[in-house]
Amino acid sequence: MERARIKRLGNRCIIAFAAISLFYSCKQDPKENISEEIAIVEEPEETLEFGFNLDDYIVKRDTIQKGDSFGEILQRNSISFSHIFQIAEKTKDTFDIRKLQVGKPYTLLCTKGDSLQKPNCFIYQPNKEEYVVINFQDSIHAYTSRKPIKYVQKEVAGVISSNISEALSDQGVSVRLAYKLADEIYPWTIDFRRLQKGDNFKVIYTDKYIDDTIYAGVADVKAAFFEHNNEPFYAFEFETDSLKGISDYFNEEAKNLRRAFLQAPVQFSRISSRYNLKRRIAYYGNRLRPHRGTDFAAAIGTPILATANGTVIESTRRGGNGKFVKIRHNATYTTQYLHMKAQKVKKGQFVKQGDVIGWIGMTGNTGGPHVCYRFWKNGKEVDPFKQKLPEAEPISDSLKIKYLEFIKPLKIQLDNIQYKIPEIEEKFEEVFDNTNVITQVNN
Numbered sequence: 001m002e003r004a005r006i007k008r009l010g011n012r013c014i015i016a017f018a019a020i021s022l023f024y025s026c027k028q029d030p031k032e033n034i035s036e037e038i039a040i041v042e043e044p045e046e047t048l049e050f051g052f053n054l055d056d057y058i059v060k061r062d063t064i065q066k067g068d069s070f071g072e073i074l075q076r077n078s079i080s081f082s083h084i085f086q087i088a089e090k091t092k093d094t095f096d097i098r099k100l101q102v103g104k105p106y107t108l109l110c111t112k113g114d115s116l117q118k119p120n121c122f123i124y125q126p127n128k129e130e131y132v133v134i135n136f137q138d139s140i141h142a143y144t145s146r147k148p149i150k151y152v153q154k155e156v157a158g159v160i161s162s163n164i165s166e167a168l169s170d171q172g173v174s175v176r177l178a179y180k181l182a183d184e185i186y187p188w189t190i191d192f193r194r195l196q197k198g199d200n201f202k203v204i205y206t207d208k209y210i211d212d213t214i215y216a217g218v219a220d221v222k223a224a225f226f227e228h229n230n231e232p233f234y235a236f237e238f239e240t241d242s243l244k245g246i247s248d249y250f251n252e253e254a255k256n257l258r259r260a261f262l263q264a265p266v267q268f269s270r271i272s273s274r275y276n277l278k279r280r281i282a283y284y285g286n287r288l289r290p291h292r293g294t295d296f297a298a299a300i301g302t303p304i305l306a307t308a309n310g311t312v313i314e315s316t317r318r319g320g321n322g323k324f325v326k327i328r329h330n331a332t333y334t335t336q337y338l339h340m341k342a343q344k345v346k347k348g349q350f351v352k353q354g355d356v357i358g359w360i361g362m363t364g365n366t367g368g369p370h371v372c373y374r375f376w377k378n379g380k381e382v383d384p385f386k387q388k389l390p391e392a393e394p395i396s397d398s399l400k401i402k403y404l405e406f407i408k409p410l411k412i413q414l415d416n417i418q419y420k421i422p423e424i425e426e427k428f429e430e431v432f433d434n435t436n437v438i439t440q441v442n443n
């Protein structure tokens, strides 16, 4: 390692090596020389941050630029090279100054009244939660610390008019909540690509904040209700294994919301053609050409996922199917994935739900990049979207009673969340009353 080598090389080499490290540029090419002035932020009220009262300092904030190094930043702030060297030496066990990354924020705290505005503290933030303090005010020392994290429980309710993201952003709620609902809680029960106007939802979730003020996204969904096609779907988060910290979502009857099968073998894809036994294609003279699969269109190279655990019984290339994989899940179910660019699995291999088994391509008889997903039940090709698919892992009998007790207050809380539709309607009425009557009527 470097340190062992340095010992052998002796003192003069240490200084030479350290000098290189101090000015070791960040990985990207230093095309332009950065000589931009660092903005001086004036703090109006007593501001505590990074464990300092910022009012006691002149605070300079910036981000690491291309070509920046720890040495250069301090040098252009009037710190002498020998001092920089000392700082780097004394703090090297806590913080490797070569690890500064372009784009990450840093803060310099400078003594007030010093005409040179020399900093005596360098604070680097490798991520939103952590910060590294290199303090060289009196004695040189460095430490890594975390900003305080706060979780705030919130509620939201909405009615779908076009899509879930819009319904949430209308109320100033992060779209990340939509992804959580679509990808983590309801991917097995609700097809979010086919939401209906009037579908509605209520969610109890927690938002995460760093340092009380920095919004860090939706942390967790505690409970949700989604009415899709006039059918209610409750979801409650429940820890089934406290030792391993495993949680799952179950409905009001303690049924697991996860299914043994994913709804789609491709994430973020578009269904380009559904299972349809009465399909007629103009190209074939409008003759009946039943489509026994579901086509998911996506870019070439997009990963194709096994929709359930199983064993690969075929991974080959044949005729119009092109390159394909066929998986046997159990005595009842088998799935097949056609037109792959390439397969990633071999015959006989065991795969788990969500494993990548190949990539979207155009092999065989196909007009565009997609995967034709075929679904067999008891040897017959069926439409997976019309099946009641088996539950993944049911809750154990011993936990079921505990679960039903646990969800009681949550369900009451969910049921009592009010939809905020009236406010929106009022706003529309105002618009109507004023100027846009003609436009509105024409629409």
Ligand SMILES: [Zn+2]
Residues within 6 Å of the ligand: 273, 291, 293, 294, 295, 371, 372, 373
């Ligand atoms: Zn197809």
